[in-house]
Amino acid sequence: MSRRPAPGEYPRATPRAPAKTHPRATLDSIARELGVSRTTVSNAYNRPDQLSPELRQLILGTARELGYPGPNPTARSLRTARSGAVGVILTERLAYAFEDHASVDFLAGLAAANDVSLTLIPVGPGEGPSPNRDSVANAIVDGFVVYSVPAGDPHLKAARERGLPVVVCDQPATLSGVPYVGIDDAAAIEPAARSLVSAGHRRIGILTKRLFSRPRDGAVTRAELETSDMHVQRNRVRGALEVFRAAGIAEVPIVNRHFNDVASAADGARELIGAHPDLTAVLCTTDSMALGVLEAFGDRVPRDLSVTGFDGIAAARYLGLTTVEQPNTRKGREVGRVLRQLIDAPAAPPAPRTILPTQFVPGRTVSAPRERPRGL
Numbered sequence: 402m403s404r405r406p407a408p409g410e411y412p413r414a415t416p417r418a419p420a421k422t423h424p425r426a427t428l429d430s431i432a433r434e435l436g437v438s439r440t441t442v443s444n445a446y447n448r449p450d451q452l453s454p455e456l457r458q459l460i461l462g463t464a465r466e467l468g469y470p471g472p473n474p475t476a477r478s479l480r481t482a483r484s485g486a487v488g489v490i491l492t493e494r495l496a497y498a499f500e501d502h503a504s505v506d507f508l509a510g511l512a513a514a515n516d517v518s519l520t521l522i523p524v525g526p527g528e529g530p531s532p533n534r535d536s537v538a539n540a541i542v543d544g545f546v547v548y549s550v551p552a553g554d555p556h557l558k559a560a561r562e563r564g565l566p567v568v569v570c571d572q573p574a575t576l577s578g579v580p581y582v583g584i585d586d587a588a589a590i591e592p593a594a595r596s597l598v599s600a601g602h603r604r605i606g607i608l609t610k611r612l613f614s615r616p617r618d619g620a621v622t623r624a625e626l627e628t629s630d631m632h633v634q635r636n637r638v639r640g641a642l643e644v645f646r647a648a649g650i651a652e653v654p655i656v657n658r659h660f661n662d663v664a665s666a667a668d669g670a671r672e673l674i675g676a677h678p679d680l681t682a683v684l685c686t687t688d689s690m691a692l693g694v695l696e697a698f699g700d701r702v703p704r705d706l707s708v709t710g711f712d713g714i715a716a717a718r719y720l721g722l723t724t725v726e727q728p729n730t731r732k733g734r735e736v737g738r739v740l741r742q743l744i745d746a747p748a749a750p751p752a753p754r755t756i757l758p759t760q761f762v763p764g765r766t767v768s769a770p771r772e773r774p775r776g777l
Contacts, residue, residue: 510733666693
């Protein structure tokens with residue numbers, strides 16, 4: 402019979418054969434082997450702060466020798482009513498979440514704020530039908546982060562119907578009873594627009610990503626802009642147009658691209674400049690759009706074409722792009738903090754809106770305009 406250790410004395414385990422000789426090890430059998438309580442063994446996995454480091458290592462080492470893999474995660478989630486995961490609903494293709502620097506920074510901040518798994522639930526933006534709502538309804542998570550989706554998106558509705566905590570980042574910004582974390586997009590882009598006006602530009606075009614949730618590429622009129630259901634990009638365009646209007650610039654062509662990648666942006670830049678060859682500057686609503694302009698017309702920047710971006714991603718900063726830096730990593734951390742608060746203390750909801758600051762970053766892609774030879 403095992404002797405229970407005296408106070409201050411750690412039990413000793415005798416080395417034994419590989420794990421396969423003890424296929425049915427349990428918390429109880431480990432406790433009997435060491436002469437401690439079942440709760441003490443459980444604490445080694447679930448509440449390590451309750452044990453000394455030496456005792457915890459002894460328990461874990463004995464468990465490995467006996468072939469015990471650890472508490473069953475399904476059983477533990479049933480006991481605690483927690484899955485240890487957060488669902489992230491985003492409008493990008495799954496691969497893009499790992500390729501776009503702004504998205505990567507956001508997810509890094511979100512992960513840092515929560516010691517949990519992230520379950521990514523992409524809901525677009527594809528050419529075909531969106532994934533089934535069941536991807537949200539069946540997600541085993543403790544709450545949802547909604548990362549920039551349209552207000553009428555069915556996946557957002559499905560998330561709210563789950564009755565779990567939900568936090569929105571970027572859009573939609575006006576959901577009743579749902580905390581929001583974002584920036585003032587219209588005000589944030591104004592310094593970039595003013596930098597073009599201050600440099601003397603009067604023939605300016607705008608290249609924007611995804612004004613509409615449904616795939617739509619090409620020129621956008623002012624009237625069509627007002628029907629946009631993606632308010633982040635719409636507000637950035639509006640903010641820039643207001644600066645240009647105040648400077649007496651009435652005609653500002655706008656070209657939209659549904660996908661926010663360099664190849665798509667370069668194609669949009671060629672459409673914009675091709676239709677308006679007299680432009681001396683292009684304001685872009687994302688850095689990826691601006692990188693597309695540099696891809697298509699980099700040899701002319703800033704000699705006879707100035708460019709500004711928005712996001713402040715590392716690639717843009719490295720190239721010296723004039724841009725607006727938004728705190729993507731901090732966004733993720735703040736969203737994670739708010740969601741954790743809702744999960745842990747749902748009776749004490751956080752502030753409904755958190756607006757984070759942005760910073761204008763002057764670069765090397767804006768200069769005074771100069772007359773170009775015809776045809777360029």
